[in-house]
Amino acid sequence: MAQTIHVAVTGAAGSIGYAILPRIASGQMFGPDTNVALHLLELPQAMSALEGVVMELNDCAFPLLESISISDQPDDAFDGVNWALMIGSKPRTKGMERADLIRDNGPIFVGQGKALLKAASDVRAVVVGNPCNTNALIAMNNAKDIPKERFSAMTRLDQNRTMAQLATKAGVGVSAVSNVTIWGNHSTTQYPDAKNAKINGQPVFDVISDHDWLRGDMITKVQKRGAEIIAARGSSSAFSAANAAIDHVVSLRGKTPEGHWFSAAIASDGSYGIEEGLLYSYPLTADGQGNWSIVKDIPLDDFAKEKVKISMEELQKEREIVKDLL
Numbered sequence: 001m002a003q004t005i006h007v008a009v010t011g012a013a014g015s016i017g018y019a020i021l022p023r024i025a026s027g028q029m030f031g032p033d034t035n036v037a038l039h040l041l042e043l044p045q046a047m048s049a050l051e052g053v054v055m056e057l058n059d060c061a062f063p064l065l066e067s068i069s070i071s072d073q074p075d076d077a078f079d080g081v082n083w084a085l086m087i088g089s090k091p092r093t094k095g096m097e098r099a100d101l102i103r104d105n106g107p108i109f110v111g112q113g114k115a116l117l118k119a120a121s122d123v124r125a126v127v128v129g130n131p132c133n134t135n136a137l138i139a140m141n142n143a144k145d146i147p148k149e150r151f152s153a154m155t156r157l158d159q160n161r162t163m164a165q166l167a168t169k170a171g172v173g174v175s176a177v178s179n180v181t182i183w184g185n186h187s188t189t190q191y192p193d194a195k196n197a198k199i200n201g202q203p204v205f206d207v208i209s210d211h212d213w214l215r216g217d218m219i220t221k222v223q224k225r226g227a228e229i230i231a232a233r234g235s236s237s238a239f240s241a242a243n244a245a246i247d248h249v250v251s252l253r254g255k256t257p258e259g260h261w262f263s264a265a266i267a268s269d270g271s272y273g274i275e276e277g278l279l280y281s282y283p284l285t286a287d288g289q290g291n292w293s294i295v296k297d298i299p300l301d302d303f304a305k306e307k308v309k310i311s312m313e314e315l316q317k318e319r320e321i322v323k324d325l326l
Contacts, residue, residue: 011088184311
Protein backbone atom coordinates (compact mmCIF):
# COMPACT_ATOMS: atom_id res chain seq x y z
CA MET A 1 0.00 0.00 0.00
CA ALA A 2 1.35 3.44 -0.96
CA GLN A 3 2.41 5.83 1.78
CA THR A 4 0.32 8.96 2.33
CA ILE A 5 1.98 12.27 3.25
CA HIS A 6 -0.15 15.01 4.75
CA VAL A 7 0.93 18.41 3.46
CA ALA A 8 -0.25 21.81 4.68
CA VAL A 9 0.01 24.74 2.29
CA THR A 10 -0.69 28.25 3.59
CA GLY A 11 -1.75 31.04 1.28
CA ALA A 12 -3.06 28.24 -0.91
CA ALA A 13 -5.18 30.46 -3.17
CA GLY A 14 -2.33 32.90 -3.82
CA SER A 15 -0.12 32.97 -6.89
CA ILE A 16 2.58 30.67 -5.51
CA GLY A 17 -0.02 28.33 -4.02
CA TYR A 18 -1.83 28.16 -7.35
CA ALA A 19 1.46 27.31 -9.08
CA ILE A 20 2.66 24.70 -6.60
CA LEU A 21 -0.47 22.73 -5.74
CA PRO A 22 -0.83 20.80 -9.00
CA ARG A 23 2.85 19.90 -8.88
CA ILE A 24 2.52 18.53 -5.35
CA ALA A 25 -0.63 16.64 -6.29
CA SER A 26 1.01 15.15 -9.38
CA GLY A 27 3.89 13.68 -7.38
CA GLN A 28 6.70 16.08 -8.26
CA MET A 29 7.47 16.92 -4.63
CA PHE A 30 7.10 13.56 -2.87
CA GLY A 31 7.53 11.10 -5.72
CA PRO A 32 5.38 8.90 -7.94
CA ASP A 33 4.71 6.26 -5.28
CA THR A 34 3.44 8.55 -2.51
CA ASN A 35 -0.16 9.63 -2.04
CA VAL A 36 -0.80 13.19 -0.92
CA ALA A 37 -3.43 14.59 1.42
CA LEU A 38 -3.59 18.37 1.08
CA HIS A 39 -4.47 20.62 4.01
CA LEU A 40 -5.04 24.10 2.57
CA LEU A 41 -5.06 27.28 4.66
CA GLU A 42 -6.30 30.70 3.60
CA LEU A 43 -7.62 33.92 5.06
CA PRO A 44 -11.39 34.02 5.60
CA GLN A 45 -11.83 36.52 2.75
CA ALA A 46 -9.98 34.21 0.35
CA MET A 47 -11.93 31.03 1.06
CA SER A 48 -14.15 31.43 -1.99
CA ALA A 49 -11.08 31.65 -4.23
CA LEU A 50 -9.65 28.61 -2.46
CA GLU A 51 -12.81 26.66 -3.21
CA GLY A 52 -12.21 27.41 -6.89
CA VAL A 53 -8.66 26.10 -6.61
CA VAL A 54 -10.01 22.90 -5.05
CA MET A 55 -12.44 22.52 -7.96
CA GLU A 56 -9.51 22.69 -10.36
CA LEU A 57 -7.48 20.19 -8.36
CA ASN A 58 -10.41 17.79 -8.43
CA ASP A 59 -10.89 18.34 -12.15
CA CYS A 60 -7.26 17.34 -12.77
CA ALA A 61 -8.06 13.84 -11.44
CA PHE A 62 -4.57 13.35 -10.04
CA PRO A 63 -4.17 9.66 -9.13
CA LEU A 64 -1.93 10.48 -6.15
CA LEU A 65 -4.21 13.11 -4.63
CA GLU A 66 -5.93 11.24 -1.84
CA SER A 67 -7.86 14.07 -0.17
CA ILE A 68 -8.20 17.84 0.19
CA SER A 69 -9.31 19.78 3.25
CA ILE A 70 -9.58 23.55 3.53
CA SER A 71 -9.66 25.89 6.50
CA ASP A 72 -9.11 29.47 7.60
CA GLN A 73 -7.77 28.27 10.98
CA PRO A 74 -4.10 27.21 11.36
CA ASP A 75 -4.95 24.75 14.15
CA ASP A 76 -7.22 22.85 11.78
CA ALA A 77 -4.97 23.08 8.72
CA PHE A 78 -1.85 21.85 10.55
CA ASP A 79 -3.54 19.04 12.45
CA GLY A 80 -1.59 15.84 11.75
CA VAL A 81 0.51 17.16 8.84
CA ASN A 82 3.96 15.79 8.00
CA TRP A 83 5.06 18.84 6.00
CA ALA A 84 3.96 22.45 6.39
CA LEU A 85 4.70 24.72 3.43
CA MET A 86 4.29 28.19 4.90
CA ILE A 87 3.86 30.23 1.74
CA GLY A 88 1.27 32.82 2.73
CA SER A 89 2.44 36.20 4.01
CA LYS A 90 1.58 39.83 3.53
CA PRO A 91 3.37 41.17 0.44
CA ARG A 92 5.56 44.22 0.53
CA THR A 93 3.81 47.20 -1.03
CA LYS A 94 5.17 50.32 -2.66
CA GLY A 95 6.83 52.58 -0.12
CA MET A 96 6.81 49.95 2.64
CA GLU A 97 10.03 49.60 4.61
CA ARG A 98 11.38 46.10 5.23
CA ALA A 99 11.04 46.63 8.98
CA ASP A 100 7.32 47.35 8.52
CA LEU A 101 6.90 44.14 6.52
CA ILE A 102 8.67 42.17 9.24
CA ARG A 103 6.40 43.59 11.93
CA ASP A 104 3.24 43.01 9.87
CA ASN A 105 4.06 39.37 9.12
CA GLY A 106 5.48 38.46 12.50
CA PRO A 107 2.17 37.80 14.28
CA ILE A 108 1.06 35.50 11.45
CA PHE A 109 4.02 33.23 12.11
CA VAL A 110 3.54 33.37 15.87
CA GLY A 111 0.10 31.84 15.42
CA GLN A 112 1.21 29.35 12.80
CA GLY A 113 4.22 28.32 14.88
CA LYS A 114 1.95 27.50 17.81
CA ALA A 115 -0.45 25.67 15.50
CA LEU A 116 2.41 23.46 14.29
CA LEU A 117 2.33 21.79 17.70
CA LYS A 118 -0.81 19.98 16.44
CA ALA A 119 1.12 18.52 13.51
CA ALA A 120 2.46 14.98 13.24
CA SER A 121 5.47 14.07 15.37
CA ASP A 122 7.75 14.08 12.30
CA VAL A 123 6.59 17.44 10.90
CA ARG A 124 8.94 19.55 8.78
CA ALA A 125 8.19 23.23 8.24
CA VAL A 126 9.38 25.18 5.19
CA VAL A 127 8.90 28.96 5.20
CA VAL A 128 8.56 30.61 1.80
CA GLY A 129 6.60 33.74 2.78
CA ASN A 130 8.89 36.75 3.07
CA PRO A 131 10.90 37.83 4.93
CA CYS A 132 11.32 34.07 5.10
CA ASN A 133 14.40 33.77 7.32
CA THR A 134 12.93 35.84 10.13
CA ASN A 135 9.43 34.42 9.66
CA ALA A 136 10.95 30.96 10.10
CA LEU A 137 12.78 32.17 13.21
CA ILE A 138 9.47 33.37 14.67
CA ALA A 139 7.63 30.15 13.84
CA MET A 140 10.47 28.03 15.24
CA ASN A 141 10.55 29.94 18.52
CA ASN A 142 6.79 29.57 18.94
CA ALA A 143 6.91 25.81 18.39
CA LYS A 144 9.52 24.99 20.99
CA ASP A 145 8.51 21.33 21.29
CA ILE A 146 9.52 20.76 17.67
CA PRO A 147 13.27 20.27 17.09
CA LYS A 148 14.90 23.31 15.49
CA GLU A 149 16.36 21.24 12.68
CA ARG A 150 12.82 20.61 11.41
CA PHE A 151 12.55 24.27 10.29
CA SER A 152 13.98 25.76 7.14
CA ALA A 153 13.53 28.86 5.00
CA MET A 154 13.82 28.87 1.25
CA THR A 155 16.83 30.33 -0.52
CA ARG A 156 16.62 27.79 -3.32
CA LEU A 157 15.14 30.38 -5.67
CA ASP A 158 18.31 32.43 -5.20
CA GLN A 159 20.42 29.34 -5.84
CA ASN A 160 18.49 28.59 -9.03
CA ARG A 161 18.82 32.19 -10.18
CA THR A 162 22.59 32.06 -9.62
CA MET A 163 22.88 28.79 -11.51
CA ALA A 164 21.00 30.28 -14.45
CA GLN A 165 23.21 33.37 -14.51
CA LEU A 166 26.40 31.29 -14.44
CA ALA A 167 25.14 28.89 -17.11
CA THR A 168 24.18 31.73 -19.44
CA LYS A 169 27.52 33.48 -18.98
CA ALA A 170 29.45 30.26 -19.65
CA GLY A 171 27.26 29.23 -22.57
CA VAL A 172 26.32 25.88 -21.03
CA GLY A 173 23.16 24.19 -19.85
CA VAL A 174 22.15 24.82 -16.26
CA SER A 175 22.68 21.15 -15.43
CA ALA A 176 26.41 21.76 -15.83
CA VAL A 177 26.41 24.10 -12.81
CA SER A 178 26.78 22.69 -9.29
CA ASN A 179 27.79 23.58 -5.74
CA VAL A 180 26.27 27.06 -5.73
CA THR A 181 25.88 28.42 -2.21
CA ILE A 182 23.59 31.19 -1.06
CA TRP A 183 24.92 32.55 2.21
CA GLY A 184 22.72 34.49 4.59
CA ASN A 185 19.37 36.19 4.26
CA HIS A 186 16.86 35.98 1.43
CA SER A 187 17.32 39.69 0.77
CA THR A 188 19.62 42.06 -1.03
CA THR A 189 22.38 41.23 1.48
CA GLN A 190 22.56 37.57 0.46
CA TYR A 191 25.86 36.36 -0.93
CA PRO A 192 25.59 34.14 -4.04
CA ASP A 193 28.94 32.32 -3.89
CA ALA A 194 30.39 31.57 -7.33
CA LYS A 195 33.94 31.15 -6.02
CA ASN A 196 33.16 27.69 -4.67
CA ALA A 197 30.74 26.70 -7.44
CA LYS A 198 31.59 24.48 -10.40
CA ILE A 199 30.77 24.22 -14.09
CA ASN A 200 31.19 20.72 -15.50
CA GLY A 201 33.20 19.92 -12.39
CA GLN A 202 35.65 22.79 -12.87
CA PRO A 203 35.85 25.88 -10.64
CA VAL A 204 33.65 28.66 -12.00
CA PHE A 205 36.51 31.16 -11.78
CA ASP A 206 38.53 28.90 -14.11
CA VAL A 207 35.69 28.62 -16.61
CA ILE A 208 34.47 32.24 -16.59
CA SER A 209 37.34 34.69 -17.02
CA ASP A 210 35.28 37.80 -16.22
CA HIS A 211 35.99 37.80 -12.50
CA ASP A 212 34.76 41.38 -12.11
CA TRP A 213 31.33 40.22 -13.29
CA LEU A 214 31.40 37.25 -10.90
CA ARG A 215 32.15 39.53 -7.94
CA GLY A 216 29.93 42.40 -9.09
CA ASP A 217 27.07 42.36 -11.57
CA MET A 218 26.30 38.66 -11.13
CA ILE A 219 25.80 39.08 -7.40
CA THR A 220 23.72 42.22 -7.81
CA LYS A 221 21.60 40.57 -10.51
CA VAL A 222 20.67 37.71 -8.20
CA GLN A 223 20.09 39.96 -5.20
CA LYS A 224 17.70 42.20 -7.16
CA ARG A 225 16.09 39.62 -9.45
CA GLY A 226 12.80 39.69 -7.58
CA ALA A 227 12.44 43.44 -8.03
CA GLU A 228 13.39 43.09 -11.70
CA ILE A 229 10.59 40.58 -12.25
CA ILE A 230 8.05 42.78 -10.45
CA ALA A 231 9.04 45.71 -12.67
CA ALA A 232 8.68 43.58 -15.81
CA ARG A 233 5.42 41.71 -15.15
CA GLY A 234 3.73 43.86 -12.52
CA SER A 235 3.70 41.16 -9.86
CA SER A 236 6.18 39.04 -7.98
CA SER A 237 7.74 35.80 -9.15
CA ALA A 238 5.30 32.97 -8.56
CA PHE A 239 5.99 29.87 -10.62
CA SER A 240 9.77 30.20 -10.18
CA ALA A 241 9.21 30.43 -6.41
CA ALA A 242 6.90 27.42 -6.54
CA ASN A 243 9.49 25.52 -8.55
CA ALA A 244 12.18 26.41 -6.00
CA ALA A 245 9.97 25.17 -3.16
CA ILE A 246 9.66 21.83 -4.95
CA ASP A 247 13.44 21.69 -5.36
CA HIS A 248 13.94 22.66 -1.70
CA VAL A 249 11.80 19.81 -0.36
CA VAL A 250 13.18 17.27 -2.85
CA SER A 251 16.74 18.14 -1.77
CA LEU A 252 15.93 17.95 1.94
CA ARG A 253 14.22 14.55 1.53
CA GLY A 254 16.70 13.01 -0.89
CA LYS A 255 20.30 11.91 -0.63
CA THR A 256 22.72 14.55 -1.87
CA PRO A 257 25.15 13.20 -4.51
CA GLU A 258 28.71 12.82 -3.27
CA GLY A 259 30.67 16.05 -3.56
CA HIS A 260 27.60 18.21 -4.13
CA TRP A 261 25.50 20.46 -1.93
CA PHE A 262 22.44 22.73 -2.01
CA SER A 263 21.38 25.89 -0.17
CA ALA A 264 18.71 26.44 2.47
CA ALA A 265 18.33 28.60 5.55
CA ILE A 266 18.42 26.63 8.78
CA ALA A 267 19.11 27.38 12.45
CA SER A 268 22.81 28.20 12.69
CA ASP A 269 24.99 26.03 14.92
CA GLY A 270 27.73 28.65 14.89
CA SER A 271 29.39 27.38 11.70
CA TYR A 272 31.39 29.94 9.71
CA GLY A 273 31.14 32.42 12.58
CA ILE A 274 27.37 32.92 12.25
CA GLU A 275 25.58 33.54 15.53
CA GLU A 276 23.96 30.38 16.79
CA GLY A 277 20.19 30.25 16.36
CA LEU A 278 19.83 32.68 13.47
CA LEU A 279 18.00 31.28 10.44
CA TYR A 280 20.90 31.56 8.01
CA SER A 281 21.37 30.08 4.56
CA TYR A 282 24.21 27.57 4.35
CA PRO A 283 25.52 24.89 1.98
CA LEU A 284 23.87 21.63 3.04
CA THR A 285 23.85 17.94 2.29
CA ALA A 286 21.04 15.51 3.12
CA ASP A 287 21.31 11.80 3.92
CA GLY A 288 18.05 10.59 2.38
CA GLN A 289 16.61 9.86 5.84
CA GLY A 290 15.31 13.35 6.53
CA ASN A 291 18.52 14.64 8.10
CA TRP A 292 20.73 17.45 6.80
CA SER A 293 24.23 18.64 7.64
CA ILE A 294 26.09 21.90 7.06
CA VAL A 295 29.03 21.45 4.69
CA LYS A 296 32.18 22.30 6.64
CA ASP A 297 35.49 23.88 5.65
CA ILE A 298 34.43 25.61 2.46
CA PRO A 299 37.13 28.25 1.90
CA LEU A 300 36.01 31.85 2.17
CA ASP A 301 38.32 34.69 1.14
CA ASP A 302 38.16 38.15 2.70
CA PHE A 303 35.60 39.32 0.10
CA ALA A 304 33.29 36.41 0.96
CA LYS A 305 33.78 36.74 4.71
CA GLU A 306 32.67 40.36 4.58
CA LYS A 307 29.56 39.46 2.55
CA VAL A 308 28.70 36.60 4.94
CA LYS A 309 29.05 38.94 7.92
CA ILE A 310 26.89 41.70 6.40
CA SER A 311 24.00 39.30 5.88
CA MET A 312 24.34 37.98 9.44
CA GLU A 313 24.18 41.53 10.79
CA GLU A 314 20.99 42.18 8.82
CA LEU A 315 19.39 39.07 10.31
CA GLN A 316 20.43 40.20 13.79
CA LYS A 317 18.69 43.53 13.16
CA GLU A 318 15.56 41.76 11.92
CA ARG A 319 15.55 39.57 15.04
CA GLU A 320 15.72 42.71 17.19
CA ILE A 321 12.61 44.07 15.45
CA VAL A 322 10.59 40.97 16.39
CA LYS A 323 12.22 40.08 19.71
CA ASP A 324 8.90 40.37 21.52
CA LEU A 325 7.46 37.67 19.23
CA LEU A 326 10.15 35.06 19.90
